[in-house]
Amino acid sequence: MYVRKNILALLVVACLGLCAVPVLAADPDGTATLEEDPGKALDFIWVLVCGFMVMFMQAGFSMVETGFTRAKNAANIMMKNLMDFSVGALAYWAVGFAVMYGTMEGMNWLFGWSGFFLLGDAYDVTTIESWFFQMVFAATAATIVSGSVSERCKFSTYVIASAVITAVIYPVYGHWVWGGGWLAGLGALDFAGSGVVHSVGGWLALAGALLLGPRIGKYAKDGTPRAIPGHSVTLGILGVFVLWFGWYGFNCGSTLNADSLRIAVIAANTTLSAAAALVTAMLATWAWHGKPDVSMSGNAAIGGLVAITAGCAWVNPQLSVLIGIVAGLLVVVGVWFLDWVIHVDDPVGAIAVHGFNGAWGLLALGLFADGTYGGVTGLLYGNAGFFGVQALSVAVSFAWAFGTGLILFGIMKAVIGIRVSAAEELQGLDIGEHGMSAYPNFVATEHATEVKR
Amino acid sequence: MYVRKNILALLVVACLGLCAVPVLAADPDGTATLEEDPGKALDFIWVLVCGFMVMFMQAGFSMVETGFTRAKNAANIMMKNLMDFSVGALAYWAVGFAVMYGTMEGMNWLFGWSGFFLLGDAYDVTTIESWFFQMVFAATAATIVSGSVSERCKFSTYVIASAVITAVIYPVYGHWVWGGGWLAGLGALDFAGSGVVHSVGGWLALAGALLLGPRIGKYAKDGTPRAIPGHSVTLGILGVFVLWFGWYGFNCGSTLNADSLRIAVIAANTTLSAAAALVTAMLATWAWHGKPDVSMSGNAAIGGLVAITAGCAWVNPQLSVLIGIVAGLLVVVGVWFLDWVIHVDDPVGAIAVHGFNGAWGLLALGLFADGTYGGVTGLLYGNAGFFGVQALSVAVSFAWAFGTGLILFGIMKAVIGIRVSAAEELQGLDIGEHGMSAYPNFVATEHATEVKR
Amino acid sequence: MYVRKNILALLVVACLGLCAVPVLAADPDGTATLEEDPGKALDFIWVLVCGFMVMFMQAGFSMVETGFTRAKNAANIMMKNLMDFSVGALAYWAVGFAVMYGTMEGMNWLFGWSGFFLLGDAYDVTTIESWFFQMVFAATAATIVSGSVSERCKFSTYVIASAVITAVIYPVYGHWVWGGGWLAGLGALDFAGSGVVHSVGGWLALAGALLLGPRIGKYAKDGTPRAIPGHSVTLGILGVFVLWFGWYGFNCGSTLNADSLRIAVIAANTTLSAAAALVTAMLATWAWHGKPDVSMSGNAAIGGLVAITAGCAWVNPQLSVLIGIVAGLLVVVGVWFLDWVIHVDDPVGAIAVHGFNGAWGLLALGLFADGTYGGVTGLLYGNAGFFGVQALSVAVSFAWAFGTGLILFGIMKAVIGIRVSAAEELQGLDIGEHGMSAYPNFVATEHATEVKR
Amino acid sequence: MKKIEAVIRPTKFEDVKSALEAIGMVSMTVSEVKGRGEQKGVRQQWRGAEYVADFFPKTRIEMVVPDEKVDEVIAVIREAAQTGQIGDGKIFVIPVERVVRVRTGEEGEAALR
Amino acid sequence: MKKIEAVIRPTKFEDVKSALEAIGMVSMTVSEVKGRGEQKGVRQQWRGAEYVADFFPKTRIEMVVPDEKVDEVIAVIREAAQTGQIGDGKIFVIPVERVVRVRTGEEGEAALR
Amino acid sequence: MKKIEAVIRPTKFEDVKSALEAIGMVSMTVSEVKGRGEQKGVRQQWRGAEYVADFFPKTRIEMVVPDEKVDEVIAVIREAAQTGQIGDGKIFVIPVERVVRVRTGEEGEAALR
Numbered sequence A, B, C: 001m002y003v004r005k006n007i008l009a010l011l012v013v014a015c016l017g018l019c020a021v022p023v024l025a026a027d028p029d030g031t032a033t034l035e036e037d038p039g040k041a042l043d044f045i046w047v048l049v050c051g052f053m054v055m056f057m058q059a060g061f062s063m064v065e066t067g068f069t070r071a072k073n074a075a076n077i078m079m080k081n082l083m084d085f086s087v088g089a090l091a092y093w094a095v096g097f098a099v100m101y102g103t104m105e106g107m108n109w110l111f112g113w114s115g116f117f118l119l120g121d122a123y124d125v126t127t128i129e130s131w132f133f134q135m136v137f138a139a140t141a142a143t144i145v146s147g148s149v150s151e152r153c154k155f156s157t158y159v160i161a162s163a164v165i166t167a168v169i170y171p172v173y174g175h176w177v178w179g180g181g182w183l184a185g186l187g188a189l190d191f192a193g194s195g196v197v198h199s200v201g202g203w204l205a206l207a208g209a210l211l212l213g214p215r216i217g218k219y220a221k222d223g224t225p226r227a228i229p230g231h232s233v234t235l236g237i238l239g240v241f242v243l244w245f246g247w248y249g250f251n252c253g254s255t256l257n258a259d260s261l262r263i264a265v266i267a268a269n270t271t272l273s274a275a276a277a278l279v280t281a282m283l284a285t286w287a288w289h290g291k292p293d294v295s296m297s298g299n300a301a302i303g304g305l306v307a308i309t310a311g312c313a314w315v316n317p318q319l320s321v322l323i324g325i326v327a328g329l330l331v332v333v334g335v336w337f338l339d340w341v342i343h344v345d346d347p348v349g350a351i352a353v354h355g356f357n358g359a360w361g362l363l364a365l366g367l368f369a370d371g372t373y374g375g376v377t378g379l380l381y382g383n384a385g386f387f388g389v390q391a392l393s394v395a396v397s398f399a400w401a402f403g404t405g406l407i408l409f410g411i412m413k414a415v416i417g418i419r420v421s422a423a424e425e426l427q428g429l430d431i432g433e434h435g436m437s438a439y440p441n442f443v444a445t446e447h448a449t450e451v452k453r
Numbered sequence D, E, F: 001m002k003k004i005e006a007v008i009r010p011t012k013f014e015d016v017k018s019a020l021e022a023i024g025m026v027s028m029t030v031s032e033v034k035g036r037g038e039q040k041g042v043r044q045q046w047r048g049a050e051y052v053a054d055f056f057p058k059t060r061i062e063m064v065v066p067d068e069k070v071d072e073v074i075a076v077i078r079e080a081a082q083t084g085q086i087g088d089g090k091i092f093v094i095p096v097e098r099v100v101r102v103r104t105g106e107e108g109e110a111a112l113r
Ligand SMILES: Nc1ncnc2c1ncn2[C@@H]1O[C@H](COP(=O)(O)OP(=O)(O)O)[C@@H](O)[C@H]1O
Pocket: D007, D034, D035, D036, D037, D038, D039, D056, D058, D085, D086, D087, D088, D089, D090, F027, F028, F029, F030, F062, F063, F064, F065, F101, F102, F103, F112, F113
């Protein structure tokens, strides 16, 4: 309690301090910028509207996560999602943006170091437009972790993780690829963030799930995974639709301005990859388990969206379908692999969806870019070097995100603990972490399940 | 299983084949197009944002359908909605768009035949922008059917129906009206698709519901319909809001470019018609049954949206209110008529909402177009000929969609069966079709109901 | 029943009457307007897209309200939200817009009086664009009241309240500030409606809640409030996300045209205020009650959005954070104050969120406007006079909205009654008002609760 | 007086209810339960892990009836609830010592209807 | 020992609970059931089709009490649950042969509180 | 024959089920109830108002078994359901006079499995 009050006090003091700062700014009202380039009006509108849609993906993430987990943790999950967006926005305002898109003499290949708190020169319409669009992306990376640690991670721990991810971990890799860092220097590309956002989020999710260990009851003594069905398939799939909708903002808005008609191709590619992934997973589970699996198909659609994200502007529709097909298989196989082979308990499939498919997206771009847009050409069209750089980018994103993830969750595990007590987990985190039930007017039950023998 | 693997294999081979195709294209990066007409940037942004909103209507349809049916079928319904959008996008990419907007020397009055798989010349920003916007419309037509066949239709059958509808049935009528076909030649108009999208969807829904027969327990021995209340009025009405929101994209985006300020009038008309329909149905059920009926009012709002869709650009606000009032009555009376008079079991009211009101929308345009925009004038303002063409269009849409619907579902009924077993239906399609429950953490019950005597 | 049929008949007659009116109009197709100023195309698109997002906030309001109240009233709440948007749109079309933005020779300081039913000169693209954007705002003000009167207010009463609010109460104060009325004359400002929309809604909500009295069981005999937990925290927080998304349209769209790049700053400020409010409430409840409170944090996010609404264009990011922090505290303390001190039962916190924070938003603008945009400068930057006017505006909005609210609900209480019977309230308004249950497939329970002693 | 507890298939509930009405037995208390007996579980799956939901939803009807009605009620329930498939359910008869009607305080058989 | 099964109105549950607490009877098991007796159904409607939801939600309280407490408990429940309207519910008394406390293994009346 | 009614912690249900299976007792009916006894309520909060949810979710297992099985079943349930913490639950034994299998009409112990 003592610590909390201190944090509050600090926050208040910090903010009051900020107010005292005299208004230094570049172009805070935008008149000069607009005069220079009247086309900016359309750019701003495009990027902001797309940014709004990306923000709305937070609703989608929360629905998928809560729908695919148990009712006794539903309120905790909604709270985590509200919190990670809010903490993420504040952390990215205070620090993250400065690290990702700031500049630093000499060290710029590694990270940036200017524009903290959007003060001074950063009080500028162009900078703040960019901040807004990048902030919703940063929050997306953070929220991916929520899914894989759900139903057992302490809320306080997750607050800290969200702050560190959006302030440091995400911005550093982001700087390397999008902020003029060393990977960008080598020629690595990632149109809308298969790697920067999704695989970083996915590998952090892997680190978190690994250090937390599986939920109680997830694995039988012999290691066979048990099914722990989600409490509302309806809300989970609603979340898939919301994510799909928001993803158009994610991918199309990543042109960052309005003067490319290629956005139509981006929208088409995004759709086709997701659709192909969904249909693939539907048929694959149908063939494999005898019935088309609903939650897996929903996951696959998201996987298809993740996979097309890096290359959406540079590949063509037919290859998008192919990217989606692979993505769908990757989700089905990936979830199985994590669950049955390496026994990492990822309640909502975040690792397979965002981690595996984020990596696949980077590679697919390196393979399939067809050269019709911006001159980006992949292996299939003869550019092996580019594919090599993309493969490097995959390795780097894994090393960075998984590594820092282990450190982050490792330190917290040692110092404050990352997992709720077994009693709390059994009773549900809604009671334990928030002293409430999400559904007090419905009689609850837990499926009596036993594993197939 | 064998068949399924084959389908999968075929898909993979087809896609690989497509990749081998050398990149032939018109203007895939859009530079030339933009140079020719810089105004295209705004056009693209407008049409794409509206298209995103139309895509989001899929979430609305799924919520309405699942909310107004029973919990034991909720997962199946979500899966159907995910699937029909995905299969629809793929089918429209492969075939539908080529049939609807392609051209064919000599036969163009009947259907188009170019641009399959968006290959060759169709790899062009303008074509693909058009594809995207039209694809979300095609998927809307497909998903309408889902509602009327719900709680008893085999999932496999519905997959096939979705593909056929988006590949052939919808595009052909669409070609006649929007693709330069014979109805367009006669002067038939349909601004955003009361007829092309909604009445086609509605009449297909009618054919499906008719051939499936009513749900078990829907009608007493003497034919009196029994109430089968939906499992979540909350989600159902959420769906209505989502649809209403998306509909602004549907109607306003149908200008297909950004240089008409009439979009403001379209937005206003759309709102007023829906609002008037809702209030009308609310008052009508209040007067008729003693209490304002929630699900019927929600349906009526959608009915009002359907009815204004054809004429939204060509009528004025006050007549939009009138169109909405009629639409509201049509929903209330239409649902009653289908249920009590001809005993077609349409769980969510798709036929009355989309079929009846789609037809009404075409007629209303023929009646009320006031001549202030594009010179389109209806019967009320003296143009009887135009009304005649619209009436013809209504008849044609019914004949085409209901006819092909009967054939489609009829063949499937004969060959593979369209209805799940009685045991599966009683237990719920979630278990039968997908081996799962949508709400495993809640104790379920079924309303003990008996019909008013 | 008799009355209802009459209303229906009147409506029909009125509408038919309107159709007979010859088409008089200013520029209904927009060609002239566009020719004069080609920039209008972008303006229209911007304002309409933002307006669509504001409309979607209705879904958010309905989710928050239903999620934070009991299952037995869920259908009634959805119906209220559908209805108030519809009735609001019709009333604002018929009367409200004419009062708010019309003109009247000599009396213009008080209210407007032209443009009823959007007839005549008002049949003009610019006017109708404005109508659309203002209509969604009016409906927002109306729907705020729904939350505070929920679980006990008669549906029929609420229908009337919605009509009166959107036709008269909201437009009059709106005219004073936005329509060129006397407050505007004094220099009062309100960028997107902390005062015009939210505090007006909040004070009306206060009047309604006060005259209705608390829900049965809300207060123990000694006045201690009892907890009445909401039935779906999941849907409630989904609603928060939807509102947050829509709010970008609310605030950014309030530029009313597309030629200000300041919209980026508006979007950033909106985000930061909400995020800061949420984090503040989370920490405050954590410190105060030992656990972070989910529903309160969700409310606080909305409170932060309300508070930034008046000043979003005129303050800077760091002060937005401060505004949010205060907003968060105001929600936590305000809910407590209403509940424990003055015993007003406001089931979803509408009064604290919209009333208190609406007032705070007006004051914050008067304090913190930093002069970088449009030359608006607050007390902190030396402009005491402006702060005084803002304080006056707060007082006026309270006097007007609370006063007319008392009159409106007071008259209805005397004449037709505003509260359902105790038996109906205990059984739930779904059965009583609409003869249905929202969740017939789930076994319901009510939390057995007792107050902390 | 006896309490008859019948655990039946939910899908048979409407039929049983009507059959009991037909012999004038209207009063009952109903609850949703899960049960298992000889009936084997339904195979379900969640994200690739198959599992057997080895309990089935059942509806339990409880009726307190005068002793002389027991046989008739049992027969009627059996007839209406029977499908012949495993899982049709069980009927238990339990002694009841007193019955009180809350509203009036009536006791015994008078309180039953 | 007897098991007292009281089927009451959900809205009366809080009152009954408090009244029982007042006489020191705290232990009980509660479940949500649906019931019908003399009470006629509520007319509901769904899309124009009216129907009678002929079962009402009821709350069932089960308490196992020593024989000598039976009369008192019944009286207290009756008083607290009564509204005088049809639908107030029923109280059944059923013999219980053994009671075991899971935690300690205590049996009989010692296990009851 | 006796009906054994065990009110246990939901989290112990899987263990109890398996333990009973191990001694061949498979048939049972299960329902979700709320209960209270010595166990004090969980403090919860809603918008600043703290309250005590003084009923805990419990799972009730009902098994009708032949008289000679009663002791064994009770012992097995106790062992599997026990945590030693307050709130472990109770087991009640109630006489059953008849059992009928709906499917076949068999009565008595033959109907039990
Ligand atoms: N011994 C028992 N004790 C309690 N409930 C039982 C018992 N045996 C069966 N049941 C209930 O009866 C239901 C049907 O029993 P089951 O054995 O599956 O069918 P059948 O009687 O047709 O063989 C079970 O699901 C369970 O709820």
